[in-house]
Amino acid sequence: MAEEKFNLPISVDSIKNILTLRYDPSQKPKLSPLNWKQIKPTENASSNFIQTTIQDSIKNSLNPEPKSLSIALSGGIDSTLVLGLLKKTFPNTKINAISIKFSDSIDETQQAKKIAEHFEADHQILELENYLENLPKAISITGLPFWDNHWYYVVEKASKISKYLISGDGGDELFGGYTFRYSKFFSLISQKSSPLDKVKAYLQCHERDSVPDQSKLFGTKIDFNWNSIYSNILPYFQNELSTLDQLFLADYNGKLLYNFSLLNSKFHDHFNIKSITPIISNELISYSSKIKFNEKYDPVKNIGKLPFRKILSELNISHLVSDKKQGFSVNTVNLWKTFGLEICKSILLDGRIVSDGFINNEWIKKYIDQKDLDVRYINKFFGLLAFEIWYRIFITQEMNSNTSL
Numbered sequence: 001m002a003e004e005k006f007n008l009p010i011s012v013d014s015i016k017n018i019l020t021l022r023y024d025p026s027q028k029p030k031l032s033p034l035n036w037k038q039i040k041p042t043e044n045a046s047s048n049f050i051q052t053t054i055q056d057s058i059k060n061s062l063n064p065e066p067k068s069l070s071i072a073l074s075g076g077i078d079s080t081l082v083l084g085l086l087k088k089t090f091p092n093t094k095i096n097a098i099s100i101k102f103s104d105s106i107d108e109t110q111q112a113k114k115i116a117e118h119f120e121a122d123h124q125i126l127e128l129e130n131y132l133e134n135l136p137k138a139i140s141i142t143g144l145p146f147w148d149n150h151w152y153y154v155v156e157k158a159s160k161i162s163k164y165l166i167s168g169d170g171g172d173e174l175f176g177g178y179t180f181r182y183s184k185f186f187s188l189i190s191q192k193s194s195p196l197d198k199v200k201a202y203l204q205c206h207e208r209d210s211v212p213d214q215s216k217l218f219g220t221k222i223d224f225n226w227n228s229i230y231s232n233i234l235p236y237f238q239n240e241l242s243t244l245d246q247l248f249l250a251d252y253n254g255k256l257l258y259n260f261s262l263l264n265s266k267f268h269d270h271f272n273i274k275s276i277t278p279i280i281s282n283e284l285i286s287y288s289s290k291i292k293f294n295e296k297y298d299p300v301k302n303i304g305k306l307p308f309r310k311i312l313s314e315l316n317i318s319h320l321v322s323d324k325k326q327g328f329s330v331n332t333v334n335l336w337k338t339f340g341l342e343i344c345k346s347i348l349l350d351g352r353i354v355s356d357g358f359i360n361n362e363w364i365k366k367y368i369d370q371k372d373l374d375v376r377y378i379n380k381f382f383g384l385l386a387f388e389i390w391y392r393i394f395i396t397q398e399m400n401s402n403t404s405l
């Protein structure tokens with residue numbers, strides 16, 4: 001159907017994936033995908049090996065030692081660990097820590113400030129009142145219709161300070177950090193669950209990605225069915241691995257590959273800044289695939305990233321980290337109330353993606369003015385907003401990339 005008939009730079013299947021999964025597995029990732037045969041979890045985790053591997057990755061990426069660099073500091077386990085090992089590796093490098101303060105969201109920058117002070121890093125707080133303001137610019141850089149582009153702001157800020165940006169990306173996927181999903185997932189399955197049952201449960205745990213009436217979202221030019229979505233994920237559960245290892249495999253091959261690292265790399269290239277991501281080095285990805293799942297995650301206590309916690313303890317910095325850390329995360333409900341609703345109404349109610357048959361106008365009209373709209377639908381509207389902006393920039397070419405929302 002599709003690409004040739006509608007002359008789109010990405011396929012209709014890609015649009016379906018992005019609006020249903022929040023990633024597109026048809027894109028070419030920067031990181032290498034893993035298949036289930038590469039997962040051989042027979043080893044106990046060595047905190048010494050992990051620490052040495054992260055430090056070696058930092059050294060190899062920054063040779064010689066730079067005078068200054070920036071680090072994205074959320075205040076969570078991953079970024080704190082990387083900052084600690086960075087300081088240990090390059091004690092004389094000036095470190096600029098960047099944190100984001102989202103308007104009307106939980107403010108975790110004070111926690112990050114304490115961590116930055118502990119490591120004698122300059123702390124820069126990036127305050128975002130309207131998170132959607134520069135969405136057209138971000139989309140013009142990535143060339144893809146994603147709305148959650150906080151990394152655009154981080155990289156833009158870092159590029160004005162130094163030539164290097166280091167981050168703790170990948171800790172959740174490689175070392176069992178999505179504990180809030182794991183417990184829910186196991187509540188939805190049983191020992192008799194088929195691979196397809198597990199896929200459906202997995203998607204239910206990613207509740208922000210789709211809505212109950214997802215199939216009614218699309219217009220006449222997009223033939224949506226759930227089987228095509230399931231087929232993207234089924235290989236991760238149709239194998240001989242333990243269920244937890246299947247979960248880890250699905251997480252690694254999902255948003256990390258086809259959203260986060262993919263989009264982030266485009267921002268790095270645009271702003272001409274070198275990215276250092278020591279947790280997702282080839283060596284650590286390979287090593288993590290050999291570690292037993294119970295060495296990463298404790299299902300009884302529902303605690304993940306066990307090797308990282310051990311390293312933090314060995315470095316005597318566990319007390320700096322909050323277990324309630326959310327990461328760089330905007331409160332979408334409040335964003336909807338302050339800016340999102342009016343922006344979506346001004347753009348989507350006269351949408352080209354509707355008039356050209358990709359999105360069902362009745363679905364938009366049914367929900368856009370609904371009081372106390374469920375967060376899943378808010379996320380979906382932001383996804384449609386990104387699709388509409390992308391469409392106006394790259395297809396109808398009637399929107400300038402420098403447009404502010």
